[in-house]
Amino acid sequence: MPRRIIIDTDPGQDDAVAILLALASPEEIEVLGITAVAGNVPLALTEKNARIICELAGKPETKVFAGCDAPIRRKLVTAEHVHGQAGLNGPKLPDPVMPLQDQHGVDFIIDTLRAEPAGTVTLCPLGPLTNIAQAFTRAPDIVEKVQEIVLMGGAYFEVGNITPAAEFNIYVDPEAAQIVFRSGVPITVMSLDVTHKALVTPERNNAFRALGTKVGIAVAEMTDFFERFDKEKYGSDGAPLHDPCVTAYLIRPDLFTGRHINVEIETTSELTLGMTVADWWGVTDRPRNAMFMGTIDAQEYFDLLTERLARL
Ligand code: RIB
Numbered sequence: 001m002p003r004r005i006i007i008d009t010d011p012g013q014d015d016a017v018a019i020l021l022a023l024a025s026p027e028e029i030e031v032l033g034i035t036a037v038a039g040n041v042p043l044a045l046t047e048k049n050a051r052i053i054c055e056l057a058g059k060p061e062t063k064v065f066a067g068c069d070a071p072i073r074r075k076l077v078t079a080e081h082v083h084g085q086a087g088l089n090g091p092k093l094p095d096p097v098m099p100l101q102d103q104h105g106v107d108f109i110i111d112t113l114r115a116e117p118a119g120t121v122t123l124c125p126l127g128p129l130t131n132i133a134q135a136f137t138r139a140p141d142i143v144e145k146v147q148e149i150v151l152m153g154g155a156y157f158e159v160g161n162i163t164p165a166a167e168f169n170i171y172v173d174p175e176a177a178q179i180v181f182r183s184g185v186p187i188t189v190m191s192l193d194v195t196h197k198a199l200v201t202p203e204r205n206n207a208f209r210a211l212g213t214k215v216g217i218a219v220a221e222m223t224d225f226f227e228r229f230d231k232e233k234y235g236s237d238g239a240p241l242h243d244p245c246v247t248a249y250l251i252r253p254d255l256f257t258g259r260h261i262n263v264e265i266e267t268t269s270e271l272t273l274g275m276t277v278a279d280w281w282g283v284t285d286r287p288r289n290a291m292f293m294g295t296i297d298a299q300e301y302f303d304l305l306t307e308r309l310a311r312l
């Protein structure tokens, strides 16, 4: 029985690979819809990029919705310096022909959770948590119906990537993150602690390119573009491939290990705004609200990605 999911996303080259992996894995994942959020680039681009990716996957029937165009109460911070002005820089991909759904992404999340049996829909946020938080705020009745939230965001041992203390997705909308982390929904967190162990080395990127398919070559060209920033910053042999950790977890949870711990979000201090304060060592009696992943079998992860992308 496939896991039925809504992907909430701010494409973003790594979001693109996460979506491609999901669309290539129908035995394990049924994508009920994709909701775009403002994050890496503004909403007008993230919703367009989501449709470009669905068409690249050969799945133009996928339902794509535009969600929130700004954080709950703060000014939008974007990341063109990493992802490029278009947010999907690297490959030359055609503008989308498939339609954007008329319904607002937040309404789609609310309506889907109300319509489906409790405990059968998983939310997979890959960007700032604005859409999820707005849905929970406007329709508190849906919170208990969510099967699980599997998200990319946060950091503990790896500390921040947009500020010294905060990871980008949480930093952009810390108030939204606080609502989600305090919601009581079971949450699995793919933080930088995991994603920084999943580096797209030249060998791994060449395996994508060697597929020789439209998808394989496009993914290799996306990586060629967005890895330059992280390799320069970390002096590493490749960039972390963050977001596909979320969809890979749904297919192969055994690739990951972590701890069920308390995670709180800093929403007041300007110095540490957006920090995920993870009680990894259990020094408090705060409620354990998150499965915070710490390790990944990186080679297995890339082998899975390459094998599944070959299907598209
Ligand atoms: O910090 C990494 C996260 O921020 C990833 O989801 C990337 O796509 C950006 O949204």
Ligand code: CA
Pocket (backbone or CB within 6 Å): 009, 010, 011, 012, 014, 015, 040, 126, 127, 243
């Ligand atoms: Ca993202």
